Amino acid sequence: xxxxxxxxxxxxxxxxxxxxxxxxxxxxxxxxxxxxxxxxxxxxxxxxxxxxxxxxxxxxxxxxxxxxxxxxxxxxxxxxxxxxxxxxxxxxxxxxxxxxxxxxxxxxxxxxxxxxxxxxxxxxxxxxxxxxxxxxxxxxxxxxxxxxxxxxxxxxxxxxxxxxxxxxxxxxxxxxxxxxxxxxxxxxxxxxxxxxxxxxxxxxxxxxxxxxxxxxxxxxxxxxxxxxxxxxxxxxxxxxxxxxxxxxxxxxxxxxxxxxxxxxxxxxxxxxxxxxxxxxxxxxxxxxxxxxxxxxxxxxxxxxxxxxxxxxxxxxxxxxxxxxxxxxxxxxxxxxxxxxxxxxxxxxxxxxxxxxxxxxxxxxxxxxxxxxxxxxxxxxxxxxxxxxxxxxxxxxxxxxxxxxxxxxxxxxxxxxxxxxxxxxxxxxxxxxxxxxxxxxxxxxxxxxxxxxxxxxxxxxxxxxxxxx
Numbered sequence: 001x002x003x004x005x006x007x008x009x010x011x012x013x014x015x016x017x018x019x020x021x022x023x024x025x026x027x028x029x030x031x032x033x034x035x036x037x038x039x040x041x042x043x044x045x046x047x048x049x050x051x052x053x054x055x056x057x058x059x060x061x062x063x064x065x066x067x068x069x070x071x072x073x074x075x076x077x078x079x080x081x082x083x084x085x086x087x088x089x090x091x092x093x094x095x096x097x098x099x100x101x102x103x104x105x106x107x108x109x110x111x112x113x114x115x116x117x118x119x120x121x122x123x124x125x126x127x128x129x130x131x132x133x134x135x136x137x138x139x140x141x142x143x144x145x146x147x148x149x150x151x152x153x154x155x156x157x158x159x160x161x162x163x164x165x166x167x168x169x170x171x172x173x174x175x176x177x178x179x180x181x182x183x184x185x186x187x188x189x190x191x192x193x194x195x196x197x198x199x200x201x202x203x204x205x206x207x208x209x210x211x212x213x214x215x216x217x218x219x220x221x222x223x224x225x226x227x228x229x230x231x232x233x234x235x236x237x238x239x240x241x242x243x244x245x246x247x248x249x250x251x252x253x254x255x256x257x258x259x260x261x262x263x264x265x266x267x268x269x270x271x272x273x274x275x276x277x278x279x280x281x282x283x284x285x286x287x288x289x290x291x292x293x294x295x296x297x298x299x300x301x302x303x304x305x306x307x308x309x310x311x312x313x314x315x316x317x318x319x320x321x322x323x324x325x326x327x328x329x330x331x332x333x334x335x336x337x338x339x340x341x342x343x344x345x346x347x348x349x350x351x352x353x354x355x356x357x358x359x360x361x362x363x364x365x366x367x368x369x370x371x372x373x374x375x376x377x378x379x380x381x382x383x384x385x386x387x388x389x390x391x392x393x394x395x396x397x398x399x400x401x402x403x404x405x406x407x408x409x410x411x412x413x414x415x416x417x418x419x420x421x422x423x424x425x426x427x428x429x430x431x432x433x434x435x436x437x438x439x440x441x442x443x444x445x446x447x448x449x450x451x452x453x454x455x456x457x458x459x460x461x462x463x464x465x466x467x468x
Contacts, residue, residue: 004334005322005323005326006031006032006322006323006325006326007029007030007031007032007334008030008031008032008033008034008315008318008319008322009022009030009032009033009034010033010034010036010311010314010315011034011035011036012035012036012037012264013036013037013039013264015035015036015037016035016036016037016038016039017039017040017041017042017045019033019034019035020033020035020038020039020040020041020238020243020272021041021042021235021236021238023238023242023243023245023246024041024235024236024237024238024239024242024243024444024446025234025235025236025242025444025446025447025448026235026335026446026447027242027245027246027337027446028245028331028335028336028337028338029335030246031246031247031322031325031338032246032247032248032249032318032321032322033246033247033248033249034248034249034250034251034314034315034318035248035250035251035272036250036251036252036253037252037253037255037264038250038252038264038268038269038272039264039268040238040243040268040271040272040275040395040396041236041237041238042236043177043231043236043237043398044237044238044395044396044398046102046103046152046177046178047384047386047395047398048095048384048385048386048395049095049096049099049100049102050103050178050180050210050221051084051092051180051183051185051384051385051386052084052091052092052093052095052096052100052385053095053096053100053210053216054180054207054208054209054210054216055080055083055084055092055185055207055385056092056093056096056113056119056121057111057121057216058203058206058207058208059080059119060119060120060121061206063202063205063206064199064202064203064206067196067198067199067202073117073118077089077117077119078194079189079194079195079199080092080119082186082188082189082192082194082195082388083185083186083189083194083195083203083385083388084384084385084388085188085382085383085384085385085387085388086256086265086382086383086384087256087382089116089119090116090262091256091262091263091265091382092385093113093116093119094262094263095263096112096113096121097110097112097113098263099263100112101130101214102130102151102152103151103152103153103176103178103210103214104129104130104150104151104213104214105130105138105139105149105150105151105154105173105213105214106129106138106139106140106141106147106149106150106213107127107128107129107135107138107140108127108128108129109123109124109125109126109127109128110123110124110125110128111123111124112124129150130150130151130152130155131148131150131155133148133150138150139171141166141213145171146171147171149171149173149174151173151174151213151214153173153174153175153176153177153178153227154173154174155174156174157172157174157454158450158453158454159230159234159236159450159454159456160174160175160176160224160226160227160230160454161174161175161226161227161230161453161454161455162174162175162454163175163224165212166212166213173212175224175226175227175230175454176212176223176224176227177223177224177227177228177231177398177399178210178221178223179220179221179222179223179398179399179400180207180209180220180221181220181221181222181399181400181402181429182220182400182402182427182429182430182431182432183220183386183389183391183400183431183432184200184204184389184390184427184431184432185203185204185207185385185388185389186199186200186203186204186388186389187200187388187389187390188387188388188389188390189388190410190413191410191411191412191413193412197413197414197415197416197419198419201415201419201422201423201426204423204426204427205422205426208220209221209222223398223399223439225439225440226455228398228399228438228439228440228441229440229442230454230455230456231398231440232438232440232441232442232443232444233442233444233445233446233448233456234444234446234448234456235444235446235447235448237396237398237441238272238275238396239275239279239396239443239444240275240276240277240278240279240280241279241280241443241444242337242444242446243272243275243276243279243280243285243286244276244279244280244282244285244340244343245285245337245338245339245340245343246285246338246343247285247318247321247322247325247343247346247347247351248272248285248286248287249287249289249314249317249318249351250269250272250286250287250288250289251289251310251311251314252266252269252288252289252290252291253291253292253307254266254290254291254292254358254378254379256378256382265381265382265384266290266379266380266381266382267381267382267383267384267387267393269288269290269381270288270381270393271393271394271395272286273286273288274392274393274394275394275396278392278394279443280340282340282344284340284344284347285340285343285344285347287351287352287353288353289310289314289353289354289355290354290355290356290373290379291306291310291355291356291363291379292356292358292361292378292379306361306362306363309363310363313350317348317350317351318351320348320350320351321346321347321348321351322346324346324347324348325338325342325343325346328342328345328346329342329343329345329346333462335462336462352368353368353370354366354367354368355367355370355372355373355376355379357372357373357376357379358376358377358378358379389432390432390434391432391434392434396438396441397434397437397438397441398438398439398440398441399438399439399440400432400433400434400436400438400439401432401433401436401437401438401439402429402430402431402432402433403430403431403432403433404430404431405423405424405427405430405431407420407423445458446458447459
């Protein structure tokens with residue numbers, strides 16, 4: 001077929017993570033990406049997963065359930081949705097049940113939500129581990145402290161590096177970015193009167209965190225500082241400055257129904273857009289197409305014909321876009337990166353934001369007015385527990401900087417002296433200052449190579465061929 005002219009990618013969910021991560025850690029390797037069921041990256045997706053595991057387990061504590069006495073299930077679930085930022089309470093249940101055990105280093109029996117209405121949790125299924133290894137080979141703090149650790153960070157110890165500090169103290173664990181110190185869960189729900197002051201205080205007292213072995217504990221989770229710097233510097237947290245260098249067509253199907261497995265929330269596409277705006281100053285290289293279609297198996301109005309039409313339209317539009325760039329902004333080599341201005345200048349007219357309203361099951365009438373799209377209940381986007389705690393839509397702060405707790409900031413909320421004292425105890429080091437960058441947050445210097453060890457160093461210059 002001849003030499004490669006350009007590279008493009010297409011994929012949903014983990015396929016979107018793959019594309020975005022490649023574009024973030026090695027700009028230029030891909031010229032155009034087509035994420036669907038989009039997540040900007042894996043590591044910041046884990047923020048929502050971790051929050052949701054903590055929240056669904058907090059809701060079943062005696063202290064929280066005592067506060068729910070006398071309320072109907074609908075009233076209780078409305079409070080949960082407000083705390084979590086989701087359309088309804090099943091959002092966090094879906095995360096807990098599908099990926100809530102990703103950081104477990106040893107053998108475990110999953111604890112899942114078994115009743116989406118009540119939120120009851122229970123062990124489900126047989127013992128397993130995240131390495132798919134025989135149980136005897138896997139880490140156990142007592143019987144096998146030096147066994148293989150199978151948590152998500154441990155599987156990338158060559159990137160993060162290792163440290164001590166696990167139960168038993170005789171093994172090494174990978175450094176971790178997991179952190180919720182200072183996060184005021186349910187802050188926006190409190191300010192909107194969706195939860196009471198006592199519910200807010202109790203929630204933050206009981207939510208806790210996880211220890212080095214991903215066990216639920218009373219203390220908040222604290223990240224390793226070195227891991228935070230690596231995540232940003234390597235581009236593992238997808239950065240808008242590098243994402244700005246590729247053409248992006250985001251195909252956003254609806255996946256927020258109450259099945260308990262719907263986790264591809266619409267806000268993720270706009271989170272990526274927020275990173276582009278914050279890091280690169282513009283999102284003009286990103287196009288979002290919204291519709292009510294199949295994302296992860298939900299029973300939704302659009303069928304295979306309509307879904308295929310969207311995919312074909314995306315690929316042909318991307319082909320036009322990248323073919324244009326071959327002439328307007330030729331690359332010095334296959335892996336060289338373009339600028340955002342070059343990418344935008346080559347964008348065809350067909351590469352523009354649009355949606356198909358939920359009533360348009362045959363995708364016959366594309367809508368370009370975002371206000372009309374947002375007014376459709378199945379095209380609007382919600383948020384996350386971190387955003388409901390005051391965090392940014394970009395959701396790119398792994399660990400927040402802290403500021404002293406200020407009770408005057410709880411506008412319209414009356415906190416008793418006892419409640420203030422309890423909050424001061426929970427947030428003894430301060431609460432998140434979301435106006436500041438995250439701890440260790442910095443621009444990427446990727447691509448990095450980790451051949452010399454954890455932390456990485458910049459890749460050497462691209463080799464140049466010499467005619468012979």
